[in-house]
Amino acid sequence: MQIALLGGLLGLLYWVAGNAVSNLAERGIRTGFDFLFHPARFPISESIVHYTPSDSFLWAFVVGVANTLWLSVIAVVLATIGGLFLALAQLSKHPLLSRLAVGYVTLFRNIPLIVQLLFFYGLVTSSLPAPRDAFQPVSGVFLSLRGVYAPTLVMGPGGGWVIAASILLLIAVIRVGHRRFRHIGLLRRLPAYAAIWFLGSIVIWWLADVPLGLESPVLHGLNFRGGMYLSPEFAAITIGLALYTTAFTGEIIRGGIEAVDKGQWEGGRALGLRDRQIMFRIVLPQALRIIVPPMTSQYLSTVKNTTLAVAVGYPELGLVVNTVINQTGQALESIMVMLGVFLTVSLTVSLIMNRFNAKIALVER
Numbered sequence: 001m002q003i004a005l006l007g008g009l010l011g012l013l014y015w016v017a018g019n020a021v022s023n024l025a026e027r028g029i030r031t032g033f034d035f036l037f038h039p040a041r042f043p044i045s046e047s048i049v050h051y052t053p054s055d056s057f058l059w060a061f062v063v064g065v066a067n068t069l070w071l072s073v074i075a076v077v078l079a080t081i082g083g084l085f086l087a088l089a090q091l092s093k094h095p096l097l098s099r100l101a102v103g104y105v106t107l108f109r110n111i112p113l114i115v116q117l118l119f120f121y122g123l124v125t126s127s128l129p130a131p132r133d134a135f136q137p138v139s140g141v142f143l144s145l146r147g148v149y150a151p152t153l154v155m156g157p158g159g160g161w162v163i164a165a166s167i168l169l170l171i172a173v174i175r176v177g178h179r180r181f182r183h184i185g186l187l188r189r190l191p192a193y194a195a196i197w198f199l200g201s202i203v204i205w206w207l208a209d210v211p212l213g214l215e216s217p218v219l220h221g222l223n224f225r226g227g228m229y230l231s232p233e234f235a236a237i238t239i240g241l242a243l244y245t246t247a248f249t250g251e252i253i254r255g256g257i258e259a260v261d262k263g264q265w266e267g268g269r270a271l272g273l274r275d276r277q278i279m280f281r282i283v284l285p286q287a288l289r290i291i292v293p294p295m296t297s298q299y300l301s302t303v304k305n306t307t308l309a310v311a312v313g314y315p316e317l318g319l320v321v322n323t324v325i326n327q328t329g330q331a332l333e334s335i336m337v338m339l340g341v342f343l344t345v346s347l348t349v350s351l352i353m354n355r356f357n358a359k360i361a362l363v364e365r
Helices: 002-026 057-090 095-109 113-127 159-180 186-208 232-259 263-270 275-311 317-328 331-360
Strands: 135-138 141-144 147-150 152-155 212-215 218-220 223-225 228-230
Touching: 057 095, 057 232, 057 275, 057 317, 057 331, 095 232, 113 232, 113 275, 147 232, 152 159, 159 186, 232 275, 263 275, 275 317, 275 331, 317 331
Parallel strands: none
Antiparallel strands: 135 141, 141 147, 147 228, 152 212, 218 223
16 A cells, blocks of 8 residues: 555656646747856855855855855854853843843844835945945944955965865864863863964965955045945845744753752852853753754754845845746746755754754663
């Protein structure tokens, strides 16, 4: 019966696919993925990888995926750090701090994310001055209605190899440190990791003999040139998504901390430990077993929420897919690419978080 059911399911899928292809052919709609290798011939306003309109549609999809992943990583990191501080604020004995934290959660959790994104986009594009009167909070950093401009490091030829070697060094330092010094707390190991990686990166740069300089933005005409540029669209989606997600991660972390038995606090105080030491050395490690599973779902939701960036015009994968559909008419194939990308990213995040959850889980004999 199971084999017959599987055969019937495969037959149904084959019939649906054949029916879709024949209907598309009757209407003169092209099918296939050959268009991926044709020139895209449309611009993308910003990207973390190099792109020109003469690049292929395939590379345009790569640019959209890179922007989506970059936005997801920033939002997840900021929301995790912010959620920890928010949870500690809610558990604080200071009445004003705890009530402000509760009010933050109530406000941001009950307003739709897209409304928040539109609000922050309007705030960024209307409250900041023009480039000629840009606000300068720190020397070399300029805030204007056209975005944020800041100094950036510029490397000569061979800089990509230096960055790749530095990333490999960081991975090696973390892996070796975890194997050799796992008996030392993670918070105590982090400064040593950072120092070793920083000194090692300097040695790599010195051996590679790659020119390195600092490029600052300069006002030229009606806008700035040079330096690092962050668009208002990127600022709006980053701020909105991070603040929105922080409200949820804060509740998850708070719930995990409160689920730890109060006897752990009493035992820590009996040993003469301060509340900060009890929190980070006793309570929080135990709370991780409760925090990680719902946090995994929240991370997946954050990745999928990046598709709302289309509302403010940030060119993540969804906006790129919409543009490709308008240019080529290959809607079915473009949507399949988008579904495949998000499925792959979601499964990868789930795999990483599940492995981490398995390491911290209690193992019964």
